[in-house]
Amino acid sequence: LPLPPGPQTNWLGTVNNLPKVRPWLIYGGDWRQKFGDLVYIKVFRNPILILNSAQVVSDLLEKRGGVFSSRPSRTMLELVGWDWLVSMFPYSSKLTQHRHMIHRHLPANESSIKYHDLQIQEARNLCRLLSETPGQFRTHIRTASASIVLRMSYGETVDTAQYIPLADQALSSLAQAGIFGTYLVDYLPILKHAPPWFSFKRKALAWRPPVRAMRDEPFTAVKQHIAQGHATHCLVSEELERLACDADRAENEKVIANVASTLFAAGADTVVSAIAAFFLVMALHPEIQAKAQQDLDDVLGGLRLPTFADRAQLPFIEWIINELLRWRPVTPLGLPHYTSEECSYAGYRIPAGTTIVANVWAILHDPEIYPDPDTFNPWRYGDQQGGRNPFPDPAFGFGRRFCPGKHLALDTLFIIIATTLAVFTVTDDGEKPSTEFTPHSLSHPLPFGCTITKRATAHDLIIDEKM
Numbered sequence: 001l002p003l004p005p006g007p008q009t010n011w012l013g014t015v016n017n018l019p020k021v022r023p024w025l026i027y028g029g030d031w032r033q034k035f036g037d038l039v040y041i042k043v044f045r046n047p048i049l050i051l052n053s054a055q056v057v058s059d060l061l062e063k064r065g066g067v068f069s070s071r072p073s074r075t076m077l078e079l080v081g082w083d084w085l086v087s088m089f090p091y092s093s094k095l096t097q098h099r100h101m102i103h104r105h106l107p108a109n110e111s112s113i114k115y116h117d118l119q120i121q122e123a124r125n126l127c128r129l130l131s132e133t134p135g136q137f138r139t140h141i142r143t144a145s146a147s148i149v150l151r152m153s154y155g156e157t158v159d160t161a162q163y164i165p166l167a168d169q170a171l172s173s174l175a176q177a178g179i180f181g182t183y184l185v186d187y188l189p190i191l192k193h194a195p196p197w198f199s200f201k202r203k204a205l206a207w208r209p210p211v212r213a214m215r216d217e218p219f220t221a222v223k224q225h226i227a228q229g230h231a232t233h234c235l236v237s238e239e240l241e242r243l244a245c246d247a248d249r250a251e252n253e254k255v256i257a258n259v260a261s262t263l264f265a266a267g268a269d270t271v272v273s274a275i276a277a278f279f280l281v282m283a284l285h286p287e288i289q290a291k292a293q294q295d296l297d298d299v300l301g302g303l304r305l306p307t308f309a310d311r312a313q314l315p316f317i318e319w320i321i322n323e324l325l326r327w328r329p330v331t332p333l334g335l336p337h338y339t340s341e342e343c344s345y346a347g348y349r350i351p352a353g354t355t356i357v358a359n360v361w362a363i364l365h366d367p368e369i370y371p372d373p374d375t376f377n378p379w380r381y382g383d384q385q386g387g388r389n390p391f392p393d394p395a396f397g398f399g400r401r402f403c404p405g406k407h408l409a410l411d412t413l414f415i416i417i418a419t420t421l422a423v424f425t426v427t428d429d430g431e432k433p434s435t436e437f438t439p440h441s442l443s444h445p446l447p448f449g450c451t452i453t454k455r456a457t458a459h460d461l462i463i464d465e466k467m
């Protein structure tokens with residue numbers, strides 16, 4: 001069988017004019033028109049298959065999960081020490097073991113009620129910070145989403161103000177070394193045995209300490225607190241208790257440390273992007289904000305702050321969240337999958353060892369499914385006839401690698417957005433901010449300013465209200 005169609009490869013084994021900036025637009029635009037929903041390319045001889053429609057993604061990543069659920073190996077990231085990151089694991093029993101642990105704390109199909117109090121506290125704390133220093137809203141958003149995942153994993157052991165800079169330092173190496181193609185060693189893994197004075201090796205060694213510390217320091221701190229008898233309940237303490245008389249204790253402790261730190265790496269910055277997008281959209285669309293605030297006032301009477309019990313009566317807030325995730329997906333190309341064996345589809349051969357890139361952006365901007373896709377329109381979810389405007393699930397990935405943090409993320413977004421809009425109004429700074437997002441694999445709104453003013457109905461009493 002032939003390989004799927006795609007642009008020509010040059011003598012380096014790479015396609016000519018490989019789009020570097022926001023490639024999802026070219027993949028889902030020009031290339032989709034020319035080659036269709038399956039586009040096969042090579043980058044330094046590495047086969048990559050781009051999937052441009054919901055149908056092929058469902059046929060391959062969902063229905064053939066046994067073949068399409070691995071991850072490409074990233075030698076540079078391994079050298080830097082990111083081998084503990086669960087989202088990088090190939091499909092294996094090790095992955096299953098880690099995902100089982102994650103699902104014990106984050107059930108796959110429902111919201112985790114046990115974190116609701118924590119999420120409410122952090123949403124209210126965010127409002128307190130916003131009322132003190134509204135200009136620093138981006139820092140405050142980061143503190144709120146980081147605190148939720150950190151407290152979930154490590155209880156009250158970790159000082160967010162200390163941990164965030166350490167994690168930022170570590171995660172910057174993930175962003176830099178994570179771009180496939182930056183380091184030759186990704187194409188020629190044999191180079192990992194090169195002597196330490198090679199420039200990529202020196203870089204990897206320099207990056208290593210914060211990457212290790214990000215995983216090990218908070219985990220060790222919880223263990224010490226347990227030994228001293230003053231640990232607070234959290235994922236790590238609960239899992240350590242389960243291990244009490246386990247023969248493979250050392251190995252299993254590693255699994256706990258890996259899971260806890262992966263939840264921070266995967267669950268903080270992603271939520272930051274969606275919350276920053278929320279502030280941007282409020283500054284751009286006063287009519288959407290006014291409708292959401294009217295709904296909140298109808299339910300809360302301007303007398304109290306929202307809780308999760310109010311959620312069923314606030315469908316418009318849910319629609320805003322859906323639209324945030326669809327309009328500017330946090331990861332426009334998801335995370336790459338990888339085929340573990342050869343297979344065929346639609347008359348084409350897909351070789352074993354092909355990196356699979358699902359074009360989440362194209363799927364969520366398909367005008368057949370989401371009419372007028374570039375317009376931010378929460379009302380679209382009120383019209384779901386003929387299969388149009390479904391919940392934008394592709395924003396959370398596919399098949400056996402589907403994001404296990406989906407419900408935690410949706411809960412955090414709900415309570416932060418509802419609480420913020422009950423207390424504040426967001427307006428532009430006199431000039432409409434840009435709707436452009438960064439061109440990275442984890443995309444954020446470009447820096448923008450906005451004015452955050454306390455609403456007349458929200459006096460200090462309300463913000464300081466205890467739960």
Ligand code: HEM
Binds near residue numbers: 398
């Ligand atoms: C708006 C917020 C979020 C978005 C848009 C998002 C999106 C994604 C996407 C696209 C993937 C890759 C799925 C695939 O390979 O097909 C993923 C994986 C993952 N996410 Fe999320 N995520 C979010 C929040 C979270 C949160 C809050 C957590 C946990 C605290 C989390 C934990 C994970 C983990 C552990 C993986 C790796 C799964 C694996 O490789 O098997 N995510 N997420």
